[in-house]
Amino acid sequence: MSFALGLTGSIGMGKSTTAQMFVDEGCALWDADAAVHRLYSMGGAAVEPMRAAFPEAIIDGAVNRDALKGIIERNPDALKTIEAIVHPLVAMDRAAFRRQAAADILVFDIPLLFETGGDAAMDAVACVSIPADEQKRRVMARGTMTEAQFEQIRAKQMPNDEKCARADYVIVTDTLDHARAQVQDIVRQIRAEIADA
Ligand SMILES: CC(C)(COP(=O)(O)OP(=O)(O)OC[C@H]1O[C@@H](n2cnc3c(N)ncnc32)[C@H](O)[C@@H]1O)[C@@H](O)C(=O)NCCC(=O)NCCS
Ligand SMILES: Nc1ncnc2c1ncn2[C@@H]1O[C@H](COP(=O)(O)OP(=O)(O)OP(=O)(O)O)[C@@H](O)[C@H]1O
Known part of the structure; x- marks a missing residue:
């Protein structure tokens, strides 16, 4: 049996970028x-x-x-x-x-993992996080939605603090190098857990 790791986080917090880092470590990825x-x-x-x-x-x-x-x-x-x-x-x-x-670790990139109760089907959950002002800056920089559309989506999502509190791992996506180091650490911990089981 593979280990199922849910990867979540609010809009624009860096899920897709972080998910690719898990792929680089040999995990298989499913993207909602x-x-x-x-x-x-x-x-x-x-x-x-x-x-x-x-x-x-x-x-x-x-x-x-x-x-x-x-x-x-x-x-x-x-x-x-x-x-x-x-x-x-x-x-x-x-x-x-x-x-x-x-693969030994399956990563499920699911924006609404907690909101839809999908976390119950995961062995562990990692949540990506950055401060709200940086989140808004990154989403607006993509130029794919208006501020009103962004606020409407954000209002639908569980607050970031609550997601982080419920997650087993929090990945701070302030820089690419920092995020990658945290991903490598999580993969090491999970592989050690699998080896011990
Ligand atoms: C609203 C739609 C048309 C916007 O499309 P668009 O291409 O502009 O944006 P994209 O899909 O990349 O979504 C942008 C961000 O909003 C988040 N988001 C999308 N749908 C929702 C939703 N129902 N509730 C909260 N956040 C959402 C996405 O996960 C992502 O983080 C599209 O997301 C959609 O059809 N959503 C409904 C389906 C859904 O619930 N998807 C969530 C993944 S299961
Ligand atoms: N660790 C990081 N350091 C610096 N910038 C980052 C990092 N991770 C992501 N970013 C930047 O933040 C923006 C959003 O990242 P990404 O598309 O991965 O977010 P997302 O959570 O998948 O978004 P969505 O919820 O809309 O699908 C992108 O411009 C990306 O380059």
Whole structure:
């Protein structure tokens, strides 16, 4: 049995960057946001159920994220409907990965791990963290969302302090070198735990 490590953290705190560092150490990675992208793409399992709920969100046979963002902005409750469609499909994708992955440590990059109760299925959880002002600076620098969209998403996520308090490991993503050293330390600890078991 592989060790399942959940990797979480609020929007823009450095999950994707840190996840790649775990891959560099030989861990296998499953990425919830990437799973959503697959489900939304042409032929993906979310396209038809999303068409039934939001026909205007389907463009060229795929779920269009900009159209979705517009729908959510006009009607924040739409996100609940979207989540009810998407989250069960994401859970199936995750279960399929877990059945076939071969590495000793499987890392699950899941932004809403605690919010969705997914932490119960993990052997341990690591949370990435930086101060809120730096978080906002990094997200705005990407230029992919407005401040209002950012605040709406952040308001939906469990506060960073609470995530960190619930996690087994906290990874401070202030610099790349510091984050990598913490990742290497966590991998060493988990491999020692596996060897002792
Ligand atoms: C809202 C959407 C259209 C925004 O798309 P966009 O490409 O601009 O952003 P992206 O997907 O990269 O998300 C940006 C950040 O917001 C976070 N986020 C996305 N959805 C949610 C949500 N429902 N609640 C809280 N945070 C969320 C992401 O995890 C990420 O950290 C898109 O995220 C979406 O369809 N979300 C609903 C599906 C979902 O719940 N995904 C979360 C992973 S299971
Ligand atoms: N350890 C680090 N040191 C310095 N900058 C970092 C570090 N980790 C991430 N960053 C920067 O912070 C920004 C956000 O990082 P990343 O995309 O990994 O976050 P994320 O949590 O996956 O975001 P989202 O929740 O939106 O998917 C990027 O510009 C990235 O280069």
